[in-house]
Amino acid sequence: MENRGITFGYGFLSQESSFDVQFSLIEFDGSHSYFRAYLVGLLNTILVSVIGIIFATVIGVVVGIARLSNNYLINRTAAVYVEFFRNIPLLLQIFFWYFAALRALPLPQDTEPMFGVFFLTIKGFFVPAFVWNNLDIFIYSIIAAIISIIFIKIYARKKQENEGIQTPVLSISIGLLIILPLLSFLFGGVDASVEVPVIKQLSQSGFTYEGGIKLPPELISLALALSLYTATFIAECVRAGVQGVSKGQKEAAASIGLTPNQVLKLVVMPQALRIIIPPTTNQYLNLTKNSSLAAAIAYPDLVLVFAGTALMQTGRAIEIVSITMLTYLSLSISISIFMNWYNKKIAIKEK
Amino acid sequence: MNKLNFLQPDKNNLNTYLYTGVVLVALSIFIVFLNSFFNKDIISFLPGSISFFLPLILGFIGLHLIRIDYSGLKFLDSINKNINTNNFNAFLSLLIIFVVIKSLPPLLSWFILDANIAGDSKDVCTGSGACWTYIKIWFNRFMYGMYPNAEQWRINLSFIALAFLGTIGFFATEKFKKYLTLYYVVVYPVIAFFFIFFFISGGPIFFDFSYGIIAAVISVIIGFFIPSKFKMYYFIIVPITLYILLKYVFFYEELIELGKLEALEWVETGAWGGLSLTFIVSFFCLIFCFPIGLFLSLGRRSDFPIIKYFSIGMIEFWRGVPLITVLFMSSVMFPMFLPEDMFIDKLVRVIIAISLFEAAYVAEVIRGGLQALPRGQYDAAKSLGMGYWKMHILVILPQALKLVIPGIANTFLALVKDTPLIFVVGLLEIVGMLNLAKTNPEWLGFAMEGYVFASVLFFIICYAMSKYSYNLEQKYKTER
Numbered sequence: 001m002e003n004r005g006i007t008f009g010y011g012f013l014s015q016e017s018s019f020d021v022q023f024s025l026i027e028f029d030g031s032h033s034y035f036r037a038y039l040v041g042l043l044n045t046i047l048v049s050v051i052g053i054i055f056a057t058v059i060g061v062v063v064g065i066a067r068l069s070n071n072y073l074i075n076r077t078a079a080v081y082v083e084f085f086r087n088i089p090l091l092l093q094i095f096f097w098y099f100a101a102l103r104a105l106p107l108p109q110d111t112e113p114m115f116g117v118f119f120l121t122i123k124g125f126f127v128p129a130f131v132w133n134n135l136d137i138f139i140y141s142i143i144a145a146i147i148s149i150i151f152i153k154i155y156a157r158k159k160q161e162n163e164g165i166q167t168p169v170l171s172i173s174i175g176l177l178i179i180l181p182l183l184s185f186l187f188g189g190v191d192a193s194v195e196v197p198v199i200k201q202l203s204q205s206g207f208t209y210e211g212g213i214k215l216p217p218e219l220i221s222l223a224l225a226l227s228l229y230t231a232t233f234i235a236e237c238v239r240a241g242v243q244g245v246s247k248g249q250k251e252a253a254a255s256i257g258l259t260p261n262q263v264l265k266l267v268v269m270p271q272a273l274r275i276i277i278p279p280t281t282n283q284y285l286n287l288t289k290n291s292s293l294a295a296a297i298a299y300p301d302l303v304l305v306f307a308g309t310a311l312m313q314t315g316r317a318i319e320i321v322s323i324t325m326l327t328y329l330s331l332s333i334s335i336s337i338f339m340n341w342y343n344k345k346i347a348i349k350e351k
Numbered sequence: 352m353n354k355l356n357f358l359q360p361d362k363n364n365l366n367t368y369l370y371t372g373v374v375l376v377a378l379s380i381f382i383v384f385l386n387s388f389f390n391k392d393i394i395s396f397l398p399g400s401i402s403f404f405l406p407l408i409l410g411f412i413g414l415h416l417i418r419i420d421y422s423g424l425k426f427l428d429s430i431n432k433n434i435n436t437n438n439f440n441a442f443l444s445l446l447i448i449f450v451v452i453k454s455l456p457p458l459l460s461w462f463i464l465d466a467n468i469a470g471d472s473k474d475v476c477t478g479s480g481a482c483w484t485y486i487k488i489w490f491n492r493f494m495y496g497m498y499p500n501a502e503q504w505r506i507n508l509s510f511i512a513l514a515f516l517g518t519i520g521f522f523a524t525e526k527f528k529k530y531l532t533l534y535y536v537v538v539y540p541v542i543a544f545f546f547i548f549f550f551i552s553g554g555p556i557f558f559d560f561s562y563g564i565i566a567a568v569i570s571v572i573i574g575f576f577i578p579s580k581f582k583m584y585y586f587i588i589v590p591i592t593l594y595i596l597l598k599y600v601f602f603y604e605e606l607i608e609l610g611k612l613e614a615l616e617w618v619e620t621g622a623w624g625g626l627s628l629t630f631i632v633s634f635f636c637l638i639f640c641f642p643i644g645l646f647l648s649l650g651r652r653s654d655f656p657i658i659k660y661f662s663i664g665m666i667e668f669w670r671g672v673p674l675i676t677v678l679f680m681s682s683v684m685f686p687m688f689l690p691e692d693m694f695i696d697k698l699v700r701v702i703i704a705i706s707l708f709e710a711a712y713v714a715e716v717i718r719g720g721l722q723a724l725p726r727g728q729y730d731a732a733k734s735l736g737m738g739y740w741k742m743h744i745l746v747i748l749p750q751a752l753k754l755v756i757p758g759i760a761n762t763f764l765a766l767v768k769d770t771p772l773i774f775v776v777g778l779l780e781i782v783g784m785l786n787l788a789k790t791n792p793e794w795l796g797f798a799m800e801g802y803v804f805a806s807v808l809f810f811i812i813c814y815a816m817s818k819y820s821y822n823l824e825q826k827y828k829t830e831r
Contacts, residue, residue, distance in 0.1 A: 092806055
């Protein structure tokens with residue numbers, strides 16, 4: 001390495017980066033350091049992973065249950081979806097959404113608004129933003145609600161163990177979650193108004209929207225492809241989990257007089273979750289790692305911003321690639337440690 | 352008549368219910384069919400939202416009316432049993448039927464009716480449908496990348512020969528059956544490598560070596576044949592000494608160029624591409640990742656702490672990082688750690704990187720199989736006096752591998768689907784070629800056709816692989 005004239009060190013992280021990033025959650029321009037560029041990339045990676053995980057879980061659970069339906073049409077539709085989307089490379093899907101599907105959207109000036117406030121254009125998805133006064137009080141009220149729900153849950157469990165009386169925890173928690181933030185609106189001085197995006201002319205034929213939040217097409221296509229692709233695997237996990245609960249369990253539960261809802265909630269789901277969670281965690285990890293494909297369509301994630309632009313500018317290959325790899329490594333190891341803990345918690349406690 | 356109940360069919364008026372229901376369902380499907388195929392809205396006299404929901408409401412009522420426990424009519428019973436078990440299912444079934452009918456005409460017209468395939472320039476694509484001419488013109492590029500047109504017979508010939516050699520196993524007689532494993536694991540990959548090395552590339556592309564490295568490698572190979580007593584010392588001392596001696600004492604500096612066939616034109620790996628490159632990369636990665644993964648999984652269960660923690664470290668590292676950064680590493684970082692007199696082509700580097708990456712996943716899958724075997728199998732094998740390798744090869748691995756066929760197949764599928772990522776190092780297989788063709792100023796605006804084409808190809812390949820693995824699983828399934 002020495003004879004190639006390469007020096008080694010992490011001092012470059014505090015240097016001025018002098019490049020710009022199109023889309024970032026925190027403020028960033030050329031005068032910020034390389035470390036801040038790293039943060040921008042990391043946050044963008046986390047953003048797209050979280051969006052992808054949420055949508056993949058929702059779609060995956062719905063499709064997995066549809067796959068178990070005794071309705072032939074629903075069953076087949078779900079099967080076709082799963083077989084189709086999981087046999088096509090993810091990169092191809094991302095390209096498809098980004099270069100083919102989203103490019104067919106109308107220009108900003110021709111867009112018909114959805115429900116009057118959402119604008120889906122070729123330049124991105126413009127959604128209205130909330131403008132808050134005293135946002136912190138609102139957040140405190142939600143945190144207070146969550147903490148009190150946890151206490152009520154503990155109390156309810158204790159009461160059931162001691163006296164055998166069930167407390168309606170669910171309705172109380174929903175009530176708390178609605179009432180406390182509502183109180184903060186009435187008495188805490190919290191105020192929210194909606195800022196709708198408005199069209200604005202930039203030049204003779206260039207239009208854009210101002211105000212509100214802009215979701216760039218890169219983010220949309222990446223999140224779409226990631227969630228549709230990963231959902232197929234999650235659907236299979238869900239199907240395997242529900243099928244893994246033996247019929248005798250359901251029959252035994254029904255025979256001691258539980259209602260169908262109780263059978264599902266108290267007998268089937270806890271056992272199915274035990275089978276579903278480990279492989280699903282793996283899929284979440286895969287999704288997070290796959291989000292690095294963002295580099296292919298220029299969504300400024302960790303790989304593109306840091307291992308791409310910053311590497312080209314500084315030429316410090318070893319340091320930058322090692323930092324990038326360590327970041328992904330620690331992300332996935334921390335998720336897997338958390339999931340192992342959770343898994344251990346819900347595992348069958350054998351005597 | 353006084354007991355007529357509209358919510359539940361009753362016995363006396365059964366036929367009335369049936370006929371009304373069938374007519375309503377047929378009517379609703381007919382309305383949607385006319386609307387989507389012939390663009391005729393026969394209920395347009397109704398106000399907007401009602402005419403939109405009317406087919407759904409009619410069909411829903413119709414399905415409700417024909418829902419009878421047992422009618423004796425085969426067709427009706429199978430409808431009731433499969434798509435019409437309750438109100439919710441009936442609603443969803445109707446929705447799916449209508450969506451399919453609605454989406455058929457646009458799909459048909461895009462794919463077939465309004466599509467163009469004749470001609471050989473962009474001008475023929477005037478219709479609103481797909482322009483398959485684009486695929487036709489670029490077909491060679493999508494299949495062979497930048498490989499010179501005149502030389503493409505070399506790829507075809509190699510692939511056909513390899514496919515033929517690959518099917519030999521099906522024709523082998525009972526006498527040769529026992530050599531098949533050896534053939535597929537050792538001989539066939541070597542033949543495939545020689546085909547690609549001498550025939551497809553036809554030039555000094557893969558490695559440039561100095562005499563020192565050649566001598567070191569040969570001495571390692573020889574090392575496997577010497578008595579085990581000295582093996583350890585031999586491996587530690589001889590190759591390194593040879594390398595240092597040849598490089599610094601005798602000064603054999605000039606590089607050897609391997610793999611030159613005089614008659615054939617040399618095609619560098621940068622020009623390879625398209626679907627053939629997908630096949631080449633997947634083939635070699637499949638071959639390499641399996642044994643590496645096998646050894647890693649055995650290493651993870653080893654009693655020697657060094658081997659054990661080395662394997663755990665390898666597995667967790669490769670599983671924890673995304674493939675794209677591994678490829679980055681292989682293209683940017685890896686060359687820095689090589690000796691100066693050694694050059695490794697980027698295709699080889701990519702194959703090494705992907706193999707190591709997928710090997711970690713294979714290792715975890717195989718470990719699952721190893722853990723699923725009861726301890727008794729190990730104890731039984733040991734009590735027969737088998738050593739470690741004999742025990743694993745004859746008793747443990749055949750059972751464990753049989754258990755994990757689906758998992759290994761999934762990993763292999765993931766590998767094939769990961770090959771497009773090699774665009775990171777500048778190798779363009781089919782998806783990369785599509786992106787290149789898409790930006791050609793002559794052929795702008797046909798991205799959709801290209802991606803649909805590639806999706807269909809990949810779907811066929813992957814679906815066939817998954818079906819084959821399912822067959823394999825059924826074939827080797829034994830009751831336990």
